[in-house]
Amino acid sequence: MNYAYQINKINSLVEHYINESDFVDSELLSSKTTEFKKSAYHLFYELIKLKNPHIFQEPNHVHELFSLIKGSTAKKNIELKVLEHVEHWWLEWYFALEMDEKLSIEKSDMPMSYLPQSTLNPMRKHEISHYARLFTVLPMPVCNVCAKTGDILKVNQRFVDVFGYTVEDVPNLKSWWEKAYPDPQYRALVKDLWQDSLEKALNNNNDIPANNYRVSCRDGSQVMMEISGIDIGEEFLAVFNDATERLEAEDILRDMAFLDALTKIANRRRFDEKLTHEYEQSKECEGMLSMIIIDIDHFKQFNDRYGHVAGDTCLYDVAQTIASTVSRPEDFVARYGGEEFVVLLPQTDRQGALFIAEQIQKAVENLAIAHQDSFTGFLSISMGINTISDYTNSDEISFVKAADNALYYAKKQGRNCIALSSE
Numbered sequence: 001m002n003y004a005y006q007i008n009k010i011n012s013l014v015e016h017y018i019n020e021s022d023f024v025d026s027e028l029l030s031s032k033t034t035e036f037k038k039s040a041y042h043l044f045y046e047l048i049k050l051k052n053p054h055i056f057q058e059p060n061h062v063h064e065l066f067s068l069i070k071g072s073t074a075k076k077n078i079e080l081k082v083l084e085h086v087e088h089w090w091l092e093w094y095f096a097l098e099m100d101e102k103l104s105i106e107k108s109d110m111p112m113s114y115l116p117q118s119t120l121n122p123m124r125k126h127e128i129s130h131y132a133r134l135f136t137v138l139p140m141p142v143c144n145v146c147a148k149t150g151d152i153l154k155v156n157q158r159f160v161d162v163f164g165y166t167v168e169d170v171p172n173l174k175s176w177w178e179k180a181y182p183d184p185q186y187r188a189l190v191k192d193l194w195q196d197s198l199e200k201a202l203n204n205n206n207d208i209p210a211n212n213y214r215v216s217c218r219d220g221s222q223v224m225m226e227i228s229g230i231d232i233g234e235e236f237l238a239v240f241n242d243a244t245e246r247l248e249a250e251d252i253l254r255d256m257a258f259l260d261a262l263t264k265i266a267n268r269r270r271f272d273e274k275l276t277h278e279y280e281q282s283k284e285c286e287g288m289l290s291m292i293i294i295d296i297d298h299f300k301q302f303n304d305r306y307g308h309v310a311g312d313t314c315l316y317d318v319a320q321t322i323a324s325t326v327s328r329p330e331d332f333v334a335r336y337g338g339e340e341f342v343v344l345l346p347q348t349d350r351q352g353a354l355f356i357a358e359q360i361q362k363a364v365e366n367l368a369i370a371h372q373d374s375f376t377g378f379l380s381i382s383m384g385i386n387t388i389s390d391y392t393n394s395d396e397i398s399f400v401k402a403a404d405n406a407l408y409y410a411k412k413q414g415r416n417c418i419a420l421s422s423e
């Protein structure tokens with residue numbers, strides 16, 4: 001195949017297209033464009049299918065052909081336009097070919113051979129070229145990773161915009177992990193999670209399932225990302241979805257589900273969950289766990305005298321007062337129901353719990369809510385305390401029951417007092 005022959009082939013392709021299709025405002029709008037593109041790809045394949053392996057690897061040869069055509073005889077405007085399109089397709093096709101070659105080399109670990117298998121299907125290049133374009137314009141960060149080596153082969157523009165890292169900053173998964181997860185403890189967690197997801201993907205012959213990760217960006221900011229992986233043979237495509245807003249919304253919904261609407265402290269459901277957790281933890285480490293059950297005295301009469309709205313305000317004030325009196329982060333306050341509240345105190349003995357109960361009593365006294373039907377003339381509370389340190393023959397239910405019995409005893413003593421459960 002000589003130069004003249006090849007130039008002739010390109011020229012006839014251009015002419016054929018001009019004759020066969022509509023050409024409007026320098027755009028190729030014909031329904032035949034795809035078909036034409038296909039013939040162009042076949043021609044490119046033919047142009048590089050030379051017996052000389054050097055020429056096969058040398059795209060300049062085809063560039064030269066295009067330059068020669070453009071520089072030769074005077075071309076009509078329309079011919080030049082179509083020629084430009086064909087040249088553009090050539091560049092796209094050759095880029096796709098290079099990508100495909102790269103995959104074949106990694107696959108075989110063999111030097112590039114003359115006319116490898118992959119060049120036999122020019123339409124495959126067409127697909128890869130589309131993939132390459134899609135990769136660039138995807139609205140979310142994505143990166144291409146070699147599954148075997150962990151090398152990050154390519155990141156798209158959105159990846160750079162969101163995280164601030166280029167492929168030079170993060171050339172492989174190791175450097176990505178170091179930069180994106182600078183805290184070593186969190187990094188270890190991330191690696192475990194990722195490894196787990198990879199194994200799942202391998203076992204089920206599936207894509208890598210999505211998980212949430214807190215990613216540190218180049219400027220020091222952090223974003224919550226849902227990261228998954230799409231298997232594309234020797235490589236996988238890591239896809240990042242911004243999960244910040246969704247997780248915030250989930251947090252709010254979760255809070256709402258566990259918050260008592262009237263008093264704005266945790267509700268009974270949350271308490272039950274928390275109790276199970278704390279009870280198990282304390283049992284495991286054979287630590288102490290205390291709880292206080294608090295009940296407002298003569299609340300029925302309060303409602304009857306001052307009205308339900310005043311009753312609601314009173315419940316809110318008492319709840320908030322209890323919550324602000326209990327200050328350790330591990331302590332927990334909830335509305336147990338009606339005019340009853342609970343305080344859970346991990347790693348706290350009876351004396352400690354009694355001290356907290358007395359603090360609460362004082363704080364409620366300080367609210368000085370008038371209650372004409374109580375002995376003092378002010379609203380008061382009664383409390384029952386239980387502490388557990390020996391978990392044999394005990395469970396959550398008996399733990400709460402003992403505190404409740406103590407409360408019952410406090411009420412019987414005339415109210416406005418604190419009772420400790422009997423061991």
Ligand SMILES: Nc1nc2c(ncn2[C@@H]2O[C@H](COP(=O)(O)OP(=O)(O)OP(=O)(O)O)[C@@H](O)[C@H]2O)c(=O)[nH]1
Nearest residue numbers: 295296297298299300301303308311312338339411
């Ligand atoms: N305003 C208001 N009242 C409530 C709410 N939940 C429960 N109550 C009232 O709390 C009162 C509790 O009454 P009881 O269980 O008889 O207890 P008490 O009157 O406090 O008597 P002792 O506990 O024995 O001192 C009832 O009248 C309930 O209607 C609420 O959300 N808002």
